[in-house]
Amino acid sequence: MSVEIQLSENATEAERLGILTPLLAHNLANGGDDAHETFALLLRDPDSNEIIGGLYGRSHINGCSLILSAFPSRCVAEVLENG
Secondary structure, rough: OOOOOOOOOOOOOOHHHHHHHHHHHEEEHHHOOOOOEEEEEEOOOOOOOOOOEEEEEEOOOOEHHHHHHHHEEEHHHHHHHOO
């Protein structure tokens, strides 16, 4: 089978579903129910309680999938300085 790799810089919902649909079908056929729960680990500013970053993902029977991650440079710098 011949395939072509193409970068879609602004992926559409149809392109996302084009990837997701066969993946979910495969997972269901080989692993059973695709039950999952979403989760978020939030980084909050201690003074304002504003969300300034974190992780967003899904947990499922076989582990977890991270979908989004955002870490402000000030947080990274603090971790590097304080270990």
